[in-house]
Amino acid sequence: MPVMKLYGYTLFGNLEYRINTRQLINVKNGKVKKISDTKARFLEFILSNSNGGYLHDEDIIFHVWEKYEMSGSRSQLSNTIKSLNMDFLNVGFNKKLVTWYTKHTYFIDLDEVKRCYVEV
Known part of the structure; x- marks a missing residue:
């Protein structure tokens, strides 16, 4: 019997996040950001x-x-969110x-947001 493992997420239909490679991939333009x-x-x-x-x-x-x-601090959290938003922009x-x-x-x-699974 196959086991399903979380592979990543699809965000807003056109952006993928792959867990194993830590990559953001815009499937419309092909841009990738680790x-x-x-x-x-x-x-x-x-x-x-x-x-x-x-989330608190x-x-x-x-x-x-x-x-x-x-x-960790609130300042680091804020900087991480800003940086991730920039990564989103960098892939278009x-x-x-x-x-x-x-x-x-x-x-x-x-x-x-949709979860993507693969058989292992």
Whole structure:
């Protein structure tokens, strides 16, 4: 019996994120951008844990930095979001996946996020 493994995500229909290679791929224009380990942990955490689309900044900081024995802060979180948005732009994609919602909460736009699986 085949086992299904999470391969990545399709964001907004035209942008793919592949977990194993840490790549953002715009399927319309073919542009590819490999992202850093920190941005990959951030992206994977928000895509798999943002129930209802909202996440508290302390939860993100813990799971992206502190869990890996790294120092995390709201400033680092903000810089990671800005940098990821720039990566989206670099592959020709103009939508923002993460936006600031309240003082310590972020909104994750999950309406157009789909999980992609492969058989292993």
